[in-house]
Amino acid sequence: xxxxxxxxxxxxxxxxxxxxxxxxxxxxxxxxxxxxxxxxxxxxxxxxxxxxxxxxxxxxxxxxxxxxxxxxxxxxxxxxxxxxxxxxxxxxxxxxxxxxxxxxxxxxxxxxxxxxxxxxxxxx
Amino acid sequence: xxxxxxxxxxxxxxxxxxxxxxxxxxxxxxxxxxxxxxxxxxxxxxxxxxxxxxxxxxxxxxxxxxxxxxxxxxxxxxxxxxxxxxxxxxxxxxxxxxxxxxxxxxxxxxxxxxxxxxxxxxxxxxxxxxxxxxx
Numbered sequence: 001x002x003x004x005x006x007x008x009x010x011x012x013x014x015x016x017x018x019x020x021x022x023x024x025x026x027x028x029x030x031x032x033x034x035x036x037x038x039x040x041x042x043x044x045x046x047x048x049x050x051x052x053x054x055x056x057x058x059x060x061x062x063x064x065x066x067x068x069x070x071x072x073x074x075x076x077x078x079x080x081x082x083x084x085x086x087x088x089x090x091x092x093x094x095x096x097x098x099x100x101x102x103x104x105x106x107x108x109x110x111x112x113x114x115x116x117x118x119x120x121x122x123x124x
Numbered sequence: 125x126x127x128x129x130x131x132x133x134x135x136x137x138x139x140x141x142x143x144x145x146x147x148x149x150x151x152x153x154x155x156x157x158x159x160x161x162x163x164x165x166x167x168x169x170x171x172x173x174x175x176x177x178x179x180x181x182x183x184x185x186x187x188x189x190x191x192x193x194x195x196x197x198x199x200x201x202x203x204x205x206x207x208x209x210x211x212x213x214x215x216x217x218x219x220x221x222x223x224x225x226x227x228x229x230x231x232x233x234x235x236x237x238x239x240x241x242x243x244x245x246x247x248x249x250x251x252x253x254x255x256x257x258x259x
């Protein structure tokens with residue numbers, strides 16, 4: 001049985017998203033993420049922090065859609081990946097750098113959660 | 125108006141499966157690194173390879189007979205910190221691509237941009253069709 005939703009679905013071309021490979025490390029002050037996104041240009045890249053989600057989406061550049069290929073092991077790639085982030089991250093302090101197909105994100109931890117040295121007052 | 129239909133759940137299940145099979149890593153990992161794309165034009169051939177995170181200094185391109193050999197090393201960029209996740213791969217690589225026709229050895233252009241290497245080779249004069257005159 002074909003439902004209306006089913007019929008509607010067959011018409012649309014579903015966009016395929018790839019999951020970029022990622023390396024993540026953590027220090028006392030920050031989290032650093034490195035994602036592999038070859039063929040992505042700055043203008044097509046979207047990095048959104050929405051409550052406790054960090055969403056990275058990127059559409060392949062129009063120039064990537066090469067037609068009439070003789071042989072192909074890859075095609076134009078759209079990327080999408082979401083990370084859950086905690087409340088320890090300062091939402092207003094995120095650095096992003098796109099270089100050589102690698103996106104580097106630095107998420108700084110908020111001041112409240114950073115380790116703090118407490119000075120002892122000598123009282124005598 | 126929306127009415128509940130048991131088939132809606134079935135469609136949802138199907139999209140779950142679709143997502144599972146369609147969400148894949150950035151490229152076919154079963155292939156030899158780097159994945160390539162070949163486009164043949166009338167008098168040239170354009171080869172593109174995905175090499176994110178590799179500098180031009182660490183790539184070596186050679187023309188041997190009628191093969192193009194791309195080799196190099198993807199140097200690891202790990203920093204001295206505890207990693208939560210390590211998915212990226214590093215190491216040396218070498219890939220040979222057989223060209224469909226002879227090319228001009230001195231007319232090769234290689235560009236690296238956004239992690240994609242584009243090599244343009246032009247067809248050798250010998251490989252172009254020549255008309256033979258009948259006496």
